[in-house]
Every structure is written in C-alpha cells, then in structure tokens.
Amino acid sequence: MSEPPGAAVSLAEAPPTPTDIPSKPAAAQRVQPLRRPGRWIVTAVVLVLVAQILHGLVTNPFYQWDRFRYWFLRPTVLDGLLVTLEVAALSAVLGLLGGILLALGRLSGSPVLRAVSWTYTWLFRSVPLIVVLIFLYNFSALYKTLSLGVPFGPAFVTFDESKLATDMTIAVIGLTLNEAAYAAEVVRGGILSVDQGQHEAAAALGLPKGYQFRRIVFPQALRSITPNYVNQLIGLIKSTSLVFYVSLLDIFGTVQSMSSTYPGDVVPLLMVATVWYLILTSAVSVVQFYVERYHARGATRTLPPTPLQKARAGLASLRDRLRREAAV
C-alpha cells in the first residue's frame, strides 16, 4: 500500500486490491504484538527452579536410582501392582453401578427409596474408608454364616463366611460401598444437568421409560459425569493403598513389606510405588480425554483436537508463520 503514514485508512472505502495481498504484505501495517517482559522473567525463574529440582532428583544419592531400577519391575512388585489394578477396577465398575442405582433411588418418586438412598450416601460418606475396611475384616467374626432365604424365616442356602470372605472380597466390598456413595452424587448431578426439555421430548415421543434413561438422558448426563467420576476414580486408585490394612498385598503393601525386609531401600521402594501410581493416574487421564471427546459429539460444533492433531496444527501454523516472515 502506498498511503503515507498517518493517513486515515478506512477498510470499507478502500479495500486492498487483489494484487496487494500475496506478494507484499506491508510490514508497516502489521500489528506489533504487545511485549511482555514480566512474563519472560517469571518464565526464567520457574525454569531455573524446575531445573534445580530435576538436578536434585538425579544427583542426590538419597534416591538410590540403581535400587529403584532393581525394584521397579520385580515380580513381587508387579504382583502387588496387579492386586491394586484388580481391586481398583472391580470397585470402580461395581461402585459406578451402585452409584447409578443410588442416584435413581434419590431421583425416584418413592419417598422410601429416596430416604434409603440418602441415608446410604450419608452413612458411607461419613465413615472413613479405613474404618469400613477393618469393620468388614472383623465382620466374619461377628456373623459366622450368611444365609439366603425368607427374611426371619427358613434359609435356603447357607455360606460359610470364612470361605466367602477372602481378603480380596473384603477389599472390593469395602471400596465399592464407599465408592458407590460418592458415585451416587456424581451421577445424580449429571442427571440433573440434563435439560428438562430432553425429558419432555422423550416423554412426548412416547419412548419407553428405560429407553429414555439409557439412550436419551444418561448419555447426555455422562458428559458432566465423566470428569467428576474420573476425579473420583483417581481418588479410588490411591485409596486402594488402604487394603494393606486388611492384609492384602497391593503395590503399597508390597513396598511396605519389602522395605521392612530391606530397610536400606525404603526410599527407592517408595519411589517405585509413586511412579506406578503416577503411571496409573496418567493412563486414566488419557482415557478420560478420549471418553470426553466421544461424548462431546453433538454438544460442540467441532470436537476438541487430539494431542496428535494439536501437534500437527501447531507445526503447520509455525511453518506458515516462517514462510510469511521469509516473504516480508
């Protein structure tokens, strides 16, 4: 553009002629981004701090990385990891199912169901998980047998509790009871977040009640249930470390018992458990991203990009910028 600096430029009156655009973007017309020196200083300080921490992690002999390497993939440790995974997965699934039932109870028309669900949630959110676990552990001492039959009447089947209640069963039941109480609130919140118009539209179409919940309301509720439940799930993964107190050897339990045998390896063993917990929660977060992306269908006009797509787009825009700057 040939206009002198300071001349009034009106986009409406003087659109740039087509020949102006590709060949010579006027450098004088380009808007200079605001300089932010403060941001650069803060960035530098943070980077130095991070570098120090990393340096300390690597060089401090306290962490004994050789012993960490020794323990990290030991079969005993992996056995413990498997127990952690098993307990977490079983109680996550059972807890969510229980939570859905409790949430439906809370939202039902029956005052008895509402009261029972409310009381359950109140009770198991109030009692610490460790108390529940140890209580269950002693349960077989209180009730020697479990029977299925008419209430207060004859029993049809009788179980010997000491055979039924393995350490694994106790751990899963305890965590499930606790998890269901929290999941109930997460699910209830999700269901309430679905617009009333959706319930009305489903009812007006005469869709069967079960179909309304499974195909219309619940899929939409999942959008707000997912992030909250994943939060809950990460808490659950960490809570599995409590099963050590009902003599189940999960990863934390394994690490604890190993460190009483090898007192010199306490720190590297704790690091082994820490890194495995980090890997587990990261895996859950990755799954969360894709689950949320799946449920965003229809809720947003375009889906959020995957990390790969983001990286590609970033590279492309960088290339464009370099090319533009080369042209100037």
Place this chain on the structure above:
Amino acid sequence: MTTAPTLPETAPAALEVHGVHKWYGAHRVLDGIDLTVRPGEVTVILGPSGSGKSTLLRMINHLEKPEIGHVSVGGELIGVKRHGDRLKELSERAILAQRGRIGFVFQNFNLFPHLTVLDNVAAAPVATGRLTRAAAVALARELLDRVGLGDKTGAYPRQLSGGQQQRVAIARALALRPGIILFDEPTSALDPELVGEVLAVIKDLATSGTTLVIVTHEIGFAREVADRVVFIDGGRIVEQGPPGEVLDHPRHQRTRDFLGKVL
C-alpha cells in the same frame, strides 16, 4: 365453523377437550375448557401469555394432567380410563403408548443433541417397536427430504440453524405417523428470517389433511392456514370461529384488545 370441511356425522372427533380445569397452587390456569376438533381440521390457538394456551396444548398429550375433565384423541381417552362413572389414571406405559399417536413440536425444538439428525427422527419408531431399524431409517430419510433437509442426515442438531432444527423436530414428530400434531409456539424461538421456512413446512402439513393444533403469535399465518381460530384468555375460551370472523370481526372486547396489540 362454516369453513370447516363437512364430514360424516359418524366420524369421531380428532380431538375432544371436555370441561378441563387446572390449577397451579391457588392459580387457576384452565377454567373449564371445551373444544372439539374434527379430523383434518387446522386449529390455531391465540391468546396473551399466561392465558393457559400452552397448558391446554400440553394437556392434550398428558404432559400436564387435568384436575377436572378429560381429553380424548380419536375417540380414545388420554391418560385415564373410564371405570364405572369415574376416571382412573392409566399406567405410565399406557400413557407413553398413547403419546406415540400424538405428535408434539416444542418451542425450543428439544432435539436430542447427542444423536445425528437421522437418529433423532428414526429413534422413536424403533424404540416403540413400530418399525425395524432399516424401515425407520428409510422413513426418516423420506421425512427429512420432505422438510427439505435430506442433505443433513449426518449432522448433529447444534450444527444446524434454528429453522433447520425445528424442521427436524417436525420430521421427528411425523415419524410416528400421528393422527394429530400439536405445535407449541413453533416459531417463537427463531430469528425472524427463519420463521418462513418452518411455517412453510407446517402449511404443507395443513394442506395435506393432517389434523393440527397450533399455538402461535403469527396472526398472518393463522389467517392463511387455520380452519378455526380459538382465542383464550384467563383460562377460558373467549371466542372461536373461522379466521375471517375472529380475526377481522371479533365480537369480544378482550379479543379486540389482544389483536390490537399483536397486529
């Protein structure tokens, strides 16, 4: 009702509202409504906001329950059954089955945002066991073509304009092949330039002989498609008749006041 098509006396009314009352707490929303709509008739309900016209419409498919009185569609009582000389509430399952025979189009469309346009239309006939999935998909494509959205089957509702969404909602209601379709202010949530496309679809239904009950503020549209205009105020029918009478020569002051405001 001079312009209504003459029908054999034996044909049951498409819709009969009989002595319907409804309260919200102490507030009386409907105060004894009687209304008969013949098959193929297009009825437009007008009235100031809060007059009870939406409540009346929602009562026809039992989204609202009448306190006194009853509604029947095609000769069948809605939401209740006769038990001697008393009315007993039907089971939820039975009410849902009845609703499948009554189309309802909402002001805010209420499409299912997580389903594609095609699935929004095809879901109900499959879920209610009327059609196989393949037949429902074929029907959905046909209906979407009819409302001019044959090229949007794979889109999600939020990717469409308001007018397009409402046309999908109409196709969704048609997919159950209802004997009567109720419209609750179908164009009130639309930008002015999108109103026309929705009214054109409704007009197409009106001329094809479907029984329609429409709550709307579009007076011009009422004049064009209605066989009968019903004016409601304070939960009562103030007057009704052919659009030429009610809209051009209203007999009641309240009707005149209302038309004076909206015209």
